[in-house]
Amino acid sequence: MTEIVTQQIKLRINREAVSASVEPRTSLADFLREQQMLCGTNIGCEQGVCGACTLLVDGVPTRSCITSAVSCVHADVQSIEGFDDDALMNELRAAFTAEHALQCGYCTPGMLVTARDIVMRLPDADDERVRLELSGNLCRCTGYVGIVRAVRRVLEARRAHQRTPLAEATTA
C-alpha cells in the first residue's frame, strides 16, 4: 500500500489566489467541491464522457473529473461560480431560461461552459455544428432541443448586434 502523501499547490480559482494541500489522486472536481466548497461543478461519470464537470482551466474547457488538482499548479481555474461578471455567460443564462434549456440542472454548469466556448470560438456555427460541439455534454432531460435553441439565440443576438451600424446601436 502506497503511503498517502499530500502536496502543496498554488493556483487561481475564480480570480482568487488559492494555496492548498491535496493528494495527487484528488481530481480538480473533487478538490473544488470538497476542499473549496465550490459545489457548482457537478460530477457525473468520472471518466470524461458526460461533460457535467466541464469548467475552464487557463481559459479553455476542461474535464475536471479526469484532471488532477495537483496538475493545475499555477493554473487559472474558472468554475461556474466564477462567471457572475461575465457578459456572455449572463446572456447564455438568460437564453437557457428563455428556451427551457434545463430541467434537473445537473448537466447545466458543464453545458454553459461548453456553450460559452462555442459562442466564442465558432461565432458562425449553425445548428448542426452546435449539436456536434455539444456532443460531449450529456443531458438526460431536455432532448437537447432547448439547449441548441438557447445557444442559437445567443449566437444570433451577437451576430445581429455586430451587423447593427454603430450609430444606430448607440442611439437605440
Place this chain on the structure above:
Amino acid sequence: MKAAIYQYAKPATGESAIALVAASEGMAKFVSGSQSLGPMMNLRLAQPEMLVDLRGIAVLRECRNEGDTTLLGACVTHAEIEDRKFDDGTQGLMPYVARGIAYRAVRNRGTLGGSLAHADPAADWISTMRALDAAFLVAGPHGERTIAARDWMTGAFTTPLEADEILTGVRLRRLSPAARWSYYKFNRKPGEFAEAIAIFLDDAPAGVCRAVVGAIDGPPHLIANARELIDHPDVARLDPHLDAAGLESGSYEYLVHRVALERAAAMIRENRKQL
C-alpha cells in the same frame, strides 16, 4: 470511482523525468494530458504508484518546419492541431483529424504523444501517423532512437517503448501542395472511439499513394499501393485488403471497415470531406 493513491512529479527536463521513472522499478508512468490514463485510473484499470507529468518539459512542445519534414513535439494538444497553431505540413489532414477526436474539452488537454504512446487501435492518431509514415522520436536512459511508423504499434495498447522511455515527438515528411487525402471514421456517436477508420493519401509528386485500414484489433493495416482503389469504384477490389488486415470475412467488423474504406475511396476520388 476515484483513482488509487499515487505520487506525482512534474520535472522540467526529459532527463529528470526518465530518471524518476527508471528509479521506480516499473511502478511509475509518464503522463501528459491524462485524457485516457485519467479515466483508466478512475476506473482502477491502471494503478501506477507514481505519475511523472511531461507537460513541464518545454522541448516536448516544440514544433517546426524543417524544410522537407515537420517536427511535432509530443505534448502538443489535439486542440492546438485543430486550431492550426503551427504549420503541420499535412495539407489540412491533421487539423481535420484533430477536430474529430473526442470533444473539445478533451482535445484541450489530450496530447498527440500521449495518444500515440497509449496506442489504442481505435484512436485517430495511430492510424493517421501510419498513413503519414511518421518517424517516432524516442528518448530514454540510454539515449535517443527513432522508430519507424510500421514498427510503432506491435499490438493493441502495445508499443516498443520501454517503461522508462519517452516519445518526444514525431517527424513527418511534408506533403506536396498537390497532395490529396481523405479520412473516414465510423462511430455511432460523435467523439467516440472509432469502430472503423479508413485513410487515403495520394501525394503523386512524392510517389506516394497509400491507404490505411484502422481501428482493427491490432496495428493499423497499410495498403502500400492504393491507386486502383482510388481509380476504380469497385467494392470487390477492397476485399483482399480487408482479408489482409485480418478482418473476418462477413463479420460486422469486416462490413463496417469495408464501408469506411469504400467511402474514403469515394471521398478522395470526388474530393469530398466527411465533416
